[in-house]
Amino acid sequence: MRWEGNRESSNVEDMRAGGGGGGFGLGGGAIGIGTIVIALVGGALLGVNPLTLLSMMTGGGAPPAQTAPAAAPPANDPMAKFVSTVLADTEDVWTDLFKQGGATYHDPKLVLFRGAVRTACGAGQAAMGPFYCPADQKVYIDLSFYETMKNRLGAPGDFAQAYVIAHEVGHHVQQELGISEKVEQARSRASPAEANALSVRLELQADCFAGVWANHAQKARNILEQGDIEEAMNAAQKIGDDALQQSAGRAVVPESFTHGTSAQRQRWFSNGLQNGSVKACDTFNTRSL
Numbered sequence: 001m002r003w004e005g006n007r008e009s010s011n012v013e014d015m016r017a018g019g020g021g022g023g024f025g026l027g028g029g030a031i032g033i034g035t036i037v038i039a040l041v042g043g044a045l046l047g048v049n050p051l052t053l054l055s056m057m058t059g060g061g062a063p064p065a066q067t068a069p070a071a072a073p074p075a076n077d078p079m080a081k082f083v084s085t086v087l088a089d090t091e092d093v094w095t096d097l098f099k100q101g102g103a104t105y106h107d108p109k110l111v112l113f114r115g116a117v118r119t120a121c122g123a124g125q126a127a128m129g130p131f132y133c134p135a136d137q138k139v140y141i142d143l144s145f146y147e148t149m150k151n152r153l154g155a156p157g158d159f160a161q162a163y164v165i166a167h168e169v170g171h172h173v174q175q176e177l178g179i180s181e182k183v184e185q186a187r188s189r190a191s192p193a194e195a196n197a198l199s200v201r202l203e204l205q206a207d208c209f210a211g212v213w214a215n216h217a218q219k220a221r222n223i224l225e226q227g228d229i230e231e232a233m234n235a236a237q238k239i240g241d242d243a244l245q246q247s248a249g250r251a252v253v254p255e256s257f258t259h260g261t262s263a264q265r266q267r268w269f270s271n272g273l274q275n276g277s278v279k280a281c282d283t284f285n286t287r288s289l
Contacts, residue, residue, distance in 0.1 A: 001228050002225060003082060003085045003086065006085050006089065006221065008081065009087040009088035011110060012084045013110070014074075014080065016114040017071070070111065080143070083112070090165065092220070093220070105176060109136075110138065110140075111138050113140060119140060121135050121136070132171035132175075149161070154238055158231075163210055163231075163232040163269070166210035166214065170208075170210050173206075174205065199259070200260045201283040204268040205281050205283040210232075210272065211270060211272025212276055212281065214232070215275070229273070232269060241257040260289065264289050267289075268289075
């Protein structure tokens, strides 16, 4: 992926020096062992905001968001520089697309943390993988997750990493368009199986939005190198609900899916990439996902 030398976003907050943004532990490391971590982290990768589920399970008792000002990442941190550049690229693409539609795009913040972090949605942990919190309109990522992608999920490559960010930004786009709120309202009235099916459509649309970003970024800045699309498609394959259940040695249960199958995730990312159109990402009014 060609990203060096491109604009970096000023909307990155570095909370790594704070030791986890308020001392939330990881339960003595119990989450991070064996295939459990693969299923948990892989399921959270590019997935439904786990803090929404946390809030539902705990009755909404979320701790307050971090209020201390966060510093910008150091200039000599290559991974932070990469993330800042990808975020800036999403800002440019979505600002232009919203403007074309007569609307204003409000940039999200991206928070770098280590281990655990306080958010407006609850206590976030690295084991959740990257996530978006609609309550504070921030994307959260522990950069060690990229090592998990490479070494445990078999999804290496810088464009696969960019895909992760673009997907989470896709959730912010859904928030900006009012889609997320409508889906949450529908999920609150639905059966568990129906709620899962709505989550799948939300996630596949975010995959499609990631493809829309890649389409326009390529046209504007020629960011793609040979093998980049294959990296993203491989990542999508590795984190499909069916693939994760199989890798964990479990039976594949479609009714439990919340993210979509490998084939669906690949299909919708490719759809966005090929069409470059938000209208092409309407996962809610199609029978065939």
